[in-house]
Amino acid sequence: MKNFIYSFLLISLIACAPSSSQEVSTEKPKDFNGYWYAGEAEISSYRLEQARYGEIHAGESVLVFVTEPFSKDKQVKLDDWRDQSSDNVSVMKLNMTKKFLTGIYPYSMMMSTFTPVSANIYPDPFKVTTSSQEWCGHTWMQMNLQDEEYRIRGFSYFESEGDLDVLVPNAILEDELWTRIRMNPENLPVGKVDLFPSTFYLRLRHRPHEVRKADAKLVALTSSEYADDAHKMYEITYDDRSLSIYFESTFPHTILGWEESYMSGFGNPEMLTTKAKRINTIKSAYWGKNNNKDREIRKELGLSTQ
Incomplete structure (x- = not known):
């Protein structure tokens, strides 16, 4: 029983902790490790x-970037970051959230992307998960890399969407562009590309x-409403959609906003x-900042505290 409790506490402490491994390719800046590890x-x-619904609704979004030890076989975060096997691959994880109200009811959406840091060894994201909750119901989708394809499983309260389990060809994922x-x-890929939306x-x-x-x-x-100094924009267009991501030209390439x-x-x-x-x-x-007093940090971020 004591061993079980110890194991449970250890897993709880490292549940969200970042990776300590430093798989950095030579293409990355020398201060990459110091910032991300x-x-x-x-x-x-x-x-x-x-x-x-044909209108613009006010809300808030958060991007959380962190490196983590990831099992390339199970495609989940490793419980033991000290695992020295070849199964342990350092990934850059993005958790992207959106919260906004549409009239009386709220939307809460979250997307997670797991992209290997060593792109020269592992060129494709291992996994993407996305969920959406609102008062009509909730949906969930997961993409897993399987050889040259992605397996997509989805669950929805909409009859026309239902339960989904399909394979799609490996392509650039729009959700990986942020990492x-x-x-x-x-x-970043430029020109004509195959893209999964x-x-x-x-x-x-x-x-x-x-x-x-x-x-x-x-x-x-050189300037835009997103920054006063030099920065860059990455833009993709397809179907009836365009996405422009604005970010700092210099490391760590902080994302300034998007349209x-x-x-x-x-x-x-x-x-x-x-x-x-x-x-x-x-x-x-x-x-580790999960007490009531830590809500003050949300004020620093300009986020709601309730």
Whole structure:
């Protein structure tokens, strides 16, 4: 019993803790390890203007980036970060959340992407998971890399979507672009690309889970509403959708904001644009800050405390 309790406590303590391994390719800057393997996550808050039901709704978004030890075979976070086997692969994890109200009822959405740090060895994300909750019900989707394909399993309260279990060809995932920017934006794909759309977009637009032909470009900018100094924009366009991500040109390539435009649907043919602009960025071992007094940190991020 004592061993069980000890094991439980150990797992609880490391449940969200970052990786201590340092699998960094030679393409990354020399301060990469010092920033991403310092025992903290990077948390950025954003003021969100979300398009939904033909209108723009105020809300908030958070991007949490952290490195973690990941099992490439089981495709889950390893309980023991000290595992020295070849199964232990360091990944850059992104947890992206969106919270906004549509009239009387709230939306709460979350997407997680697990991208290997050593892209020269493991070029593709291992896994993406996405969930959405609102008063009508909730949905869940998971993508797992299997050889040259992704297995997609999804569960929805919509009859037309139902339970999903399909294979799609390996392609660039729109959801991996955020982690690619943080690790090395110069390696972002440009030109004509095969792209699997954002899982948030697929959920909100009820679109089929298929690879699309997209145009991608990386542009150097000198000013915009997202920053006063030099920065860059990465843009992709396909179907009725475009996404522009604004980020700092220099390491650690903090994401300053984004814009995404598409037809709002549900009988409204108008093209609307979702916008997110950064409020603040902090480094924190947030998994240990779970007491009532720690709510003060949310004020630093400009986030609601209730």
